[in-house]
Each structure stands twice: as C-alpha cells, then as structure tokens.
Amino acid sequence: MLKYIFILVVFFLVSCKSSSSKIVDGYQYIQKDTVKVKDWELVWKDDFDAPKIDTTKWTKIPKNNADWGNYMTSDAKCYAILDGKLYLKGIVNTDTISDSRPFLTGGIYTKGKFAFQYGKIEIRAKLESAQGAWPAIWMLSENNKYGKYPRNGEIDIMEHLNYDDLIYQTTHSYYTLELKQKDNPPYYKTTKVDTEKFNTYGLEWYPDKLVYMLNGEETYTYPRIKNVDKSQWPFNQPFYILIDQQLEGAWVGKVNPKDLPVNMIIDWVKVYQ
Template identity: 70%
Template sequence: MNKLLPTLLIALLIVTCCLSCKVLPSKIENGYSYIQKDGRAEKEWKLVWFDDFNATSLDTTKWTKIPANTADWGKHMSSNPLCYELKDGQLLLKGIKNPDTLTDKRPFLTGGIYSKGKFAFQYGKIEIRAKLGCAQGAWPAMWMLAERNKYGKYPRNGEIDIMEHLNFDKIIYQTTHSYYTLELKQKDKPPHSGTTKLDPNQFNIFGLQWYPDKLIFTLNGKETFRYPRISGVDPSQWPYDQPFYILIDQQLGGSWVGKVNPNNLPVQMEVDWVKVYQ
C-alpha cells in the first residue's frame, strides 16, 4: 500500500494540472505574456492578474519605476522615494517640486510604474480604480505599449491610452495612436479618440475591453468610446494583435498639458487596484 501512495499522488497531481490547464483563459509565453485563447469573445471574463497594493512596498515582480526619458510625458519621471507611497492599500504616485536641484537640475519629479518585461497581455479586459489629482500642469495617465517591436519602432506598434487627464478638467481623453494615426494622419477613419465626463475628486474605474477586432474604452463599467478594426485601409491601422504592457504615471508638464504651476504641487494619483481579465 505504501508503494502505491507516491504513484497515486503523482497521478492526482497530473490530473489536477490537466484540469487547471483546461480552464485557463490564456496561454503564457516567456513566463509573463498572457495570450488569450481563441474563441473567448462570448465567454465570461476570468481574472488572470492583479495588484491591490496592500503590501508595504511596491511589488517589483510586477512593476518597475519608470525611468526618465526625453518624451514630453517622461522628462520628470523619477525613482525618488518622495514620488511614491503605499498607504491604506493604495499606491500614491506623486508630482512634486524637486527638493535637490543641485544633484538633479530638473524643477519637478514625478512617479510612475510600468509592467514592462514582467507582465503583458494580448486581448482581455483591464480595469484600474483610482482617484486623480488636479493641478495646473498635471497629466496623470493610464496607458499601454507593445511589449515587443513586432512592426518596428514607435509608433508602428501602437499605443492605447486608457485614460489621460489634464489640469483641472472634468473630462478624460481615451485614445489610440499608431503609424496610421500619427504618420498617415488617419485620425477620423475611424475616429481614434474620445472624451467622457467624470468627477476627478472621486474614485473611478478606468477600463478597456480589448478584442481581436475592436477596442472598447469604459468608465465605471460603461462604454465610452470604441475603436474598431476596419478593412480596406493601410494595415498599420491595427497593430493591436500583440502583447502590451501597462503604464500608470503622474506626469507633469508638456506641450499638450501646458506649464506647471509649482504652487499647485504636490499633486498625486491614488491607485487602489489594477485587474486584468481574459
């Protein structure tokens, strides 16, 4: 009887693994890219990845602090601890006046995180619950970029802006960018951007439902804007057939949002949770 026990345990483990594989909505490539299985468009969403920020420090198996870069949105990005705080189950991403311009000459510092190289997904639903901070020059954003360069350098792989908010606005922008919209200037065939009203002083759930033939943007579970894949146009219209990673950042300044008023700082975005379904 004892000799049979290890064999039975192994058999049970194999059966359990097989059953688990059958119910998974995705296959995982490279250990972190969740590719939704075919034929799930009409099936119930299943949670495949999340962070509720209930830890005492940022989960670095899921996120990396976004480094500074030369883009309008990224010139103030910083890993400075003053730009980040985990408090009461929320991640606070802050835009602040730089306290040490001798070491770093930039006037402002901002906090942001991305899942690049740690989590990406192709098709599914993402929802982010957060409260936005308002300030002149504040530009909080939740967006996605391609994990790999399937079609070449930016903007050929596309960009999905789940939410962007400017200054003290009571609207958000939800947008797609690509070679088709930026280089070929095809911004209306189909329309590539929409706006929707919100109360920035309240927590809201910003979302995207991503299918092989359309992007459906949502706010608090309701559809707000849709970007479809269309036929008969340049193929660059739809680069959204590959894994994308997540970016969440409290940006400051830039040609779109305008100059920063230092008297309005600090400003912060309070992120409650991030959930991805397939």
C-alpha cells in the same frame, strides 16, 4: 464506468478552456484571436496591500526623452503606499544639486514582468488636479512586432489634463499619427468624470475592437476596419501597463509650482482573460 466518463468530460472542458490562452516566457498572457466571450476570469492583479511596491510586478519608470517622461524618477519622495493605495506624486524638486530638474514625478510599468494580449483591464484610481498635471493610464507593446514607435500602437485608457472635468481615451498608431487617419475610425473620445472621487477606468480588448470604459460603462469603441492601411491595427500582440503622474508637455502646458504636490492615487489594478 460513469465515474470515468465524468472524469473525461471534466478533462475535456478544462482542456478546451485553457487552450484559449497561453503564457509565453512566464509573463506574457496571450489569448487566441478567436476570443469573443465576456465571461472574464481574473489572471493578474495588484491591490497595493503590501507596504512597498511589488517589484515582481512593477518597475519605477525612468526618465526618458518622450514629452511625458522628462520628470520621471525612482526617487522615493514620489511614491507612497498608504491604507492599501499607491500614491504617485508630482512634486517640486527640492534637491536640484543631486538632480537639476525643477520637478519630479512618479510612475510604474509592468514592462518585462507582465503583458497581455486580449482581455479586460480595470484600474480604480483618483486623480488630483493641478496646472500642468497629466496623469495617465495606458499601454504599449511588449515586443515591438512592427518596428519603432508608433508602428506598434498605443492604447490610452485614461488621460487627464490640468483641472478638466473630463478624460481622454485614445488609440494611437502609425495609421493615426503618421498617415493622419484620425476619423476613419475616430481615434479618441472625451468623457465627463468626477475627479473628486475614485473611478474605475477600463478597457475590453478583442481581436477586432478596443472598447474603452468608465465605471463599467462603455464610453468609446475603436474598431478594426477593412480596406485600409494595415498599420491601422497593430493591436494583435502583447501590451504592458503604464500608470504615471506626468507633469508638463506640449499638450498639457507648463506647471504652476504653487499647485504642487499633486497625487494620482491607485486603489487596484485587475486584468482578466
């Protein structure tokens, strides 16, 4: 009798734990709005130990018309895996006959392959510096629940400009970009960083706040607030991950070709729920 009681208790505990999250369409990891615990369990990772980029997890980011995407490419010259680390490169384009753009950049995203709603993400990376370099670790919505950008928001876990000794951690949305509500609450913060070494950039994502982190320490929190336009919080849907070594743009300025190539080096990516 005691044996059966034990089995029932174990089944009950496992069922309760698993019911806090679900997997939709085989790749979207969604936790319920009631999640509050910090006892995270690893649900997805990439250590970049394989000789090539794992295409079941990542896609090379194609060229696009956004300010950050002008030089994105799938060209192999912008990608390498060495000693268990992924190198995303920004380079001078030496073949302008095949591709007329002056520069090329590497980037990867999990769009259509992995997305999650609520949880914790950490990325261990090293950022090389160059004039016009703009490496970023960020997230966008998988399903466009609220319409076209910026209705679904953007979570910038880390952005670095030029030779700065700091990073930007930013929350974008229709509320901040179109309604210009940038102080209620503050939508970004800068934090000092040593770019000469690897750092762990992170985010803890709850139904009521985004907690940005650096090397395991909280740096900035963007809370969901009441009695404001509902566009302030589009962060109740699955987001996918983008990691890219961007070049140029209105914010970062022009590239100095003499500073290239420049690398963004990724050791690992881990997601917990």
